[in-house]
Amino acid sequence: MSTGRTLWRRVPPRAVDSGLVVLAVLDAWINLFGEGVPLVWACVAIGSAGLFLRRRFPLTVFLLTLPMTVFMDVAVAPIAALYTLAASTRDRRLLAGCALLQAAAGTLFWPPADTFTDDRTWTLIQFVYTLATAIAPVLFGQLVQARHDVARRLREAEEAREHERALHAQTVLARERAQLAREMHDVVSHQVSLIAVQAGALQVASRDPDAREAARTIRSLSVNTLDELRHMVTLLRASGGKETELAPQPTLADLRQLIANSGIETTLTGELPADISTTAQRTVYRTIQEALTNVRKHAPGARAEVRLWHDARHYGVTIANTAPARPAVALPSSRQGLIGLRERAELLHGTFTAGPTPEGGYAVELRAPARPD
Incomplete structure (x- = not known):
């Protein structure tokens, strides 16, 4: 099964879209038996060709497939467009509305006056059947989207x-x-x-x-x-x-590389005194490293700000992050990282504090005296 999935991923997206366009045209051709007015064929051309843009404009492409659904009983183009829309959006109300719209378009006859001349019970049954058909690609698209979310969170959990x-x-x-x-x-x-x-x-x-x-x-x-x-x-x-040193140890010169490799949208401001010791530089580096790791682990999607500061008596660093953009995966933690940072701060005769912010984020701060006693 994994081999088949790997082979499917190797197929170029353009090839998949081209195949869908061909199938949509054949679907319309079979339903019309080669006959149809120019207006109908224009709707078929627009709805089928729009599948080339379904990944970039899924809602627009879905709307373009509705006219051909009104004129004929087609399935490939509207189902493909609806699936793409469901796999790319999290708006459940939009998806419900699109499914109802698809069911209504599939139930209508052309001209519209002919829709209610027949048995209304049969019209209602056809509407329910068409709605069930429209719900299927919506559910499948949402399932694929959930699978991608789970795979992404598993990767984040493994990295954490x-x-x-x-x-x-x-x-x-x-x-x-x-x-x-x-x-x-x-x-x-x-x-x-x-x-x-x-x-x-x-x-x-x-x-x-x-x-x-x-x-x-x-x-x-x-x-x-x-x-x-x-x-x-x-x-x-x-x-x-x-x-x-037994091995090269990080200093303040390595901070920008650390932030660039953190995978978090982070801003770095301020500066520290130029004459602080190598031990202090390494402590500041490890504090920022641990804080950014905790942001990625406990606040996925959050932004972080690293602020270096100093005055006449103290220097330090403050790392604060915004509230998480999505739920975090529960991970086991021994909190040894924060304990180690507190011990590093004590070696500098300083203090280390950590706690939540009023905005829903989290902040840690290292403060050390400029000239420890």
Whole structure:
């Protein structure tokens, strides 16, 4: 079944439309048996040729098929036009009106005075039958539209899960590195510092030149070890410059590329101080990345605004989005992303806030002091 669907998608739309036009003309020819006044054939030509434009102007093409429906009992052109209209609009009242209009056109005879000369019960039965025939392409078009919506939401859900897994992995890695850095700082650095202090005291108190030289060597090695430990702690906490990174890390220069790849209509305004640290730049980048991911996951179709700001005492970023344009797919969430952003803000001695806006959207803000204590 999937192979057949794939082959059908490879057929060019123009070829499909051309086939429908040919079938519509043959349908009219069979109903007229080759006979008909020029007015009828003009209606057939206009209604059939209009199928070439059914994807761009579905309502107009449907209206163009109504005259030929009045003159003869045709099915291909009106059904194709009605299906295209149903697959391209969400206005149920418009579709109901078009179905009734199609049923009325299929029930009328030409001239109109002949419509009510026969049995009215039979006319009503024919109207109901024609209405049922018109409802079929409407339901099928709506079904196809719903299928496309579900497929799109499944793709969005899968992309959101991929981002969620990537962010969760980054959060776990950051937590482990932070824990290791704390252990090295609180335990190892403390012990090495004591060694350096004791060696310094021995160097001053000892009268033996060899003992003093050994104490000086121990103290020098301890000081160098402390420097290396501080460098490793800085590296684990991802607070060093580019020369100390294990891998290239994002900075403010990568913000525009992040926004361009987010798949969300986003505006970027404002700026940050030019002298903020690499750690602060990376925190701002991760905050924007997590916020835009949450917008795409929880507010499909919403627009977002990223505002960078700073004053004499603080700097930060505010990300706000509008209300979602369509319902969001319910996805599992551990909220580890927001927890990680709050921890990143605390490392900068700042704050992180998040919450809904009065307009129905959502906003997050990172605020950090320009010169942390």
